[in-house]
Amino acid sequence: MQGSSEQVQDQKKAVYRIQGFTCTNCAAQFEQNVKALPEVQNAQVNFGASKITVYGEATIQDLEKAGSFEGLKVYPEKEQRTIEKVPFWKRKATITTALSAILLLVGYLVSKENTAANLIFGLAILIGGYELFIKGVKGLVRFNFNMNTLMTVAIIGAAAIGKWEEGATVVFLFAISEALEAFSMEKARQSIHSLMDVAPKEATIRRGNQEIQVLVDDIQIGDIMIVKPGQKLAMDGKVIKGISAVNQAAITGESVPVSKTAGDEVFAGTLNEEGLLEVEVTKRVDDTTIAKIIHLVEEAQAEKAPSQAFVDRFAQYYTPAIMVLALGIAVIPPLLFDGAWGDWIYRGLALLVVGCPCALVISTPVSIVTAIGNAAKNGVLIKGGIHLEETGKLSVIAFDKTGTLTKGVPVVTDIVTLKGKEENELLGIAAAIEKWSQHPLASAIVRKADDKFLDLTKWETQDFSSITGKGAKAVIQGVTYYVGSPRLFDELIPEGLAERISTEIHRLQKQGKTVMVLGTEKEALALIAVADEVRESSREVIRQLHELGIQKTVMLTGDNQATAEAIGKQVGIREVKAELLPQHKLEYIKNLKNSGNVGMVGDGVNDAPALASANVGIAMGGAGTDTALETADIALMADDLTKLPFTIKLSRKALQIIKQNITFSLLIKVVALLLIIPGWLTLWMAIFADMGATLIVTLNSLRLMRVRGS
Structure with missing residues (x-):
């Protein structure tokens, strides 16, 4: 039955964008209000992306009514809407805060402890705290003890015991604190907003003999898009005519333009130079690479990191506990120990104010949103706060060889004939078999045959089959030929490969080349040596990772031991595991996890099981590769390994800042609580401590914007 209810929810799922979120508390309240709607089964708010996913039926009017306490505006996710930016000085909250500040100042000038001053302070409280009181009273009635409830009780209590000026000061400082929180989240969200504006909303399309401007929603697959110099591409596609340099920084983070010609893939949001x-x-x-990036970044912000989940659980019990403790401080000493009512009520109110968990609640989401946004701008897609934190804890990183440490475009370097036929004949047979294979080494043999203008139709293949992890075979002119690793022929030929052949293979392997053997089940006919060029950046990246404190770097490859060791030595990898099948890579990753948090870097296709098993799966070249985007926890959008040290550095910095923020927020509370005992903590000092803590954790989180890639 559970499965069928999930299907119903999936069928009635709708996503809306929200305009007007100011704080995490308001987002949580809105989510609760939407869940309470009669036809809604469930709802999930994504505060970082300002979105809500609704399971069930609800009109936009219903949703806006649920968010009326905050004046929220709701519209469908796919609707193109220009966000109306109200100047800061015209905003309602700014005007009421300014009026409250003026009245507060006038009240202090009139002098304290008289009726006129108290009236002015009372007016400052009403004007500055009107919306706060509405939310606070609603929360109190529903026994929903949130920040607004704490502040409302504290301010009304201060007025009740005659501390009008302190009540007005608290209202003013709390309004500033709320404005700072809203500003910081807006600043953190800017990285996503800038991504959304990367691709144009219309393009020039040729239909028949006409070139017309068409909205991107109306462009169909197969349409021909005309992109002039200086224009951005509106859609993903394949170049069919023209040569140009295209700046792909918006997608891959690469600042150097890439040359594009007929047959090359291009992406929406990139600039034709x-x-x-x-x-x-x-x-x-909706399927372009930039659309997927935006969607994944927004979803990433909704996924709570372990530290955020801890803070949310803590705040759930912490706020009611503060209410009970404040009540105890206000009531117990006067009732049981003859304390002065006014003095102890004041201390209880100060506890309510200082107990407000603003700084604690905002400490983690601002850090997560800022870090994920900064990574996306630098061409690194981190698919959730949990993966950001896990990356910060990595101590072991395993690399696939082909296409990761090497360029993944192998070339044939040597052809050694062993028996009978001439070189071109043997190359033709090998290429005729390998043209049906998907292996990168197979394509090197086919390219070599093309370079020699060999007509592969001369060697018609039948009964082709792949031999997993070892090679391939096919019937040509009535003979079954095999192409594959020396291991395959040691198994095929009864007495194994001759010693002189094994010696020659080993000589080539020690040069960092991969050797493939062509032959029949009775004898080897030729050796074909293939070399995959090592990326220029690989050695420097490995050095940087060791400098960052990564304890162990490992290379996992299906290649032979001698070639693997030669390449491992070249790039500075400390441990090499060779001749591994995909299942062996998976087993090795599982074993590695016993010695610490493991990251696996691969191309996202052949390494899918190992990527999924690692604590963090990192895929190379995510741009245009759906498998990489779907399989990995992190995708390096450019085919660029240098983004890896940046990702580690950013994740560690984020982890460090989250810990600093949580520790600082809790420490401020403990110090303030200790000051209440001797009666040294005033109401305005309490709100100032809370506001100061919120401001400090926010500014600390925004430092993550300054972490730069290489």
Whole structure:
């Protein structure tokens, strides 16, 4: 039955964007209000992305009514809407706070302890705290003890015992604190807003003999898009005509433009710098790479990191506990120990104010949103706060070899004929078999045959089959030929490979080359050596990772031991595991996890099981690769390994800042609580401590924007 209810929810799922969120507390309240709607089964607010997912039926009017306490505006996720930016000085909250500040100042000038001053302070409380009181009273009636409830009780209590000026000061300082929180979240969200504005909303499309401007929603797969120099691409596609340099920084974080010509893939949001390009559209607007990045970044912000989940659970019990403790401080000493009522009520009110968990609640989400946004701008897609934290804890990183540490474009370097046939004949047979294979080494042999202009139709293949992890076989002209690793032929040929052949293979392998053997089940006919060029950046990246304190770097490859060790030595990898099948990589990753948090870096296709098993799976070249985006926890959008040290550095900094924020927020509370005992903590000092803590954790979190890639 559970499965069927989930299906119903999926069918009636709708996502809306929200305009007007100011704090995490308001977002939580809005979520509760929406869940309470009659036709809604469930609702999830994504505060970082300002979105709500509703399972069930609810109109926009229903949702806006649920958010009326905050004046929230709701509209469908896919609706293009220009966000109306109200100047800071015209905002209602700014005007009421300014009026409250003026009245507060006038009240202090009139002098304290007289009726006129108290009236002015009372007016300052009403004007500055009107919306706060509405929310606070609603929370009190529902026994929902949130920040607004604490502040409302404290301010009304202060007025009740004659501390009008302190009540007015608290209202003013709390309004400033709320404005700072709203500003900080807006600043943190800017990275996503800038991503949304990357791709144009319309493009020039050729239909028939006409070139017309078409909205991206109306562009179809197969349309021809005309992109002039200086224009941004509106859609993903394939170049069919023209040559140009395209700046892909918005997608991959690479600042150096990439040359594009016929047949090359291009992405929406990238900038055509030089020539005129004609591009065949290959994806609809919702499926473009930039659309997927935006969606994944927004979803990432909704996924709570372990530290945020801890803070949320803590705040759930902490706020009611503060209410009970404050009541105890206000009532017990006067009742049991003849304390002065006014004095102890005042201390209880000070506890309510200082107990407000603003700084604690905002400490983690601002850090997560800022870090994920900064990473996205630098071409690194982190798919959730949990992965950000896990990356910060990595002590072991395992690398696939082909396409990760190497360029993944192998070339044939040597062809050694062993028996009978001439070189071109043997190369032709090998290429005729390998053209049906998906392995990168197979493509190197086919390219070599093309370079020699060999006509592969001369060697017609039948009964092709792949031999997992070892090679392939096919029937050509009535003979079954095999192409694969030396291991395959040691198993095929009864007496194994001859010693002289094994010696030659080992010589080539020690040069960092991968050797493939062509032959039949009775004898080896040729050796084909293939080399995959090591990336220029690999050695420097490994050095930087060791400098950052990564204790162990490992290379996992299906290649032979001698070649793997030669490449491992070249790039500075400390441990090499060779001749591994995909299942062996998976087992090795599981074993590695016993010695610490493990990250696995691969291309996201062949390494999917190992990527999924590691604490953090990191895929290379996410741009245009759906598998990498779906499989990995982190995708390096450019085919660029240098983004890895940046990602580790950013994650560690985020982890450090989250810990600092939580520790600082709790420490401020403890110090303030200790000051209440001798009666040294005044109401205005309490709100100042709370506001100061909120401001400090916010500014500390925003430092993550300054972490830069290499």
